[in-house]
Amino acid sequence: MKEVVFSPNKNKIEEVPYYKPIAKEVEVFTHSYKQKLPFLLKGPTGTGKSRFIEYIAHELGKELITVSCHEETSSTDLIGRYIIKGAETTWIDGPLTIAVKNGAILYLDEIAEARPDVIVAIHSLTDHRRELFIDKLGKTIRAHKDFMLVASFNPGYQRGFKELKPSTRQRFVAVSFDYPEAKIETEILVNETSIKESDAKKLVNIANKIRNLTELGLTETVSTRLLVDAAKLIESGLPKRLAVHVAVVEPLTDDLEVIKALKDLCDLMI
Known part of the structure; x- marks a missing residue:
C-alpha cells in the first residue's frame, strides 16, 4: 500500500482579492486565527463570505483549500480514500487531511448541505x-x-x-454577513467592474427596492454577486435593462407573474 503525499502551498492566492470590510470581521478573524479557533461565516448567498475568506487567506499568506459542500459530500470525500493503481492499492489524502497536515485553511462552503458524517468527522478538530x-x-x-x-x-x-445543530454551532466563532449599506455596495461594484458610479448607484437602488419587497415570497433576494454580474454586462456594452433582466430578475424566480412585476420595476428604475 502506497500513500500519496501532497506538497503544501499549491493553493496560495497570488492576486489580491478585492474585499471591502463592512464591520469588524477582519479583526475578529485575525484574532481567531491566532488562537486557532474554528470560524463560521453566516449569511445569505452572495454577501461576500467566500470572497472574504479568499482575502483573509491572502493577507495571512496561507494556503486556502475550498470544498463546496452538497448533499452527496461525505466524510470520505474530505478525509481520503484508497484507489487501485495497477497492481497496488494507493491511499489518496482528501482536502481535509491535506489541510490538517500542511497547516492550510480549510473552507467548507455551505457546510449544512453536507452529509451528517462530515460533521462527525470534523468534531475532534x-x-x-x-x-x-x-x-x-x-x-x-x-x-x-x-x-x-x-x-x-x-x-x-x-x-x-437543514440546520446546524447547536452542539456544532457552539464549536465555532461566528460572524454574520449581510448586504452592505448602499455606499459600500456601490463602491464594490465600481471596484469590481469599473462601471460608472451613477450606474452602480442605480443597480444598488434596484437591489434595495427588491430586498424590501417581502410580499413577493422570494426564496433568495438580490445578492451583491448578482449586481456585480449585471454591472459586468453593462460595462461590456449590453443594454442596461436587458443586463438587469438577465442578471438580476431571471435568476431570482421562475414565477412568470413575479418576473413581470420585477422587470417592470427595474425598467422604471433604470
Whole structure:
C-alpha cells in the first residue's frame, strides 16, 4: 500500500482579492486565527463570505483549500480514500487531511448541505484536541499548528430544512454577513467592474427596492454577486435593462407573474 503525499502551498492566492470590510470581521478573524479557533461565516448567498475568506487567506499568506459542500459530500470525500493503481492499492489524502497536515485553511462552503458524517468527522478538530482520526488507516493525525477550519452557512435558506445543530454551532466563532449599506455596495461594484458610479448607484437602488419587497415570497433576494454580474454586462456594452433582466430578475424566480412585476420595476428604475 502506497500513500500519496501532497506538497503544501499549491493553493496560495497570488492576486489580491478585492474585499471591502463592512464591520469588524477582519479583526475578529485575525484574532481567531491566532488562537486557532474554528470560524463560521453566516449569511445569505452572495454577501461576500467566500470572497472574504479568499482575502483573509491572502493577507495571512496561507494556503486556502475550498470544498463546496452538497448533499452527496461525505466524510470520505474530505478525509481520503484508497484507489487501485495497477497492481497496488494507493491511499489518496482528501482536502481535509491535506489541510490538517500542511497547516492550510480549510473552507467548507455551505457546510449544512453536507452529509451528517462530515460533521462527525470534523468534531475532534473543532475542540481542544485538534485531531483527525482516519478510520481506514487506523491513524490519528494531530493538526499542524497553522491549520484552521472555516465553514459557511446560510441560515435563511436552510431554516426548516437543514440546520446546524447547536452542539456544532457552539464549536465555532461566528460572524454574520449581510448586504452592505448602499455606499459600500456601490463602491464594490465600481471596484469590481469599473462601471460608472451613477450606474452602480442605480443597480444598488434596484437591489434595495427588491430586498424590501417581502410580499413577493422570494426564496433568495438580490445578492451583491448578482449586481456585480449585471454591472459586468453593462460595462461590456449590453443594454442596461436587458443586463438587469438577465442578471438580476431571471435568476431570482421562475414565477412568470413575479418576473413581470420585477422587470417592470427595474425598467422604471433604470
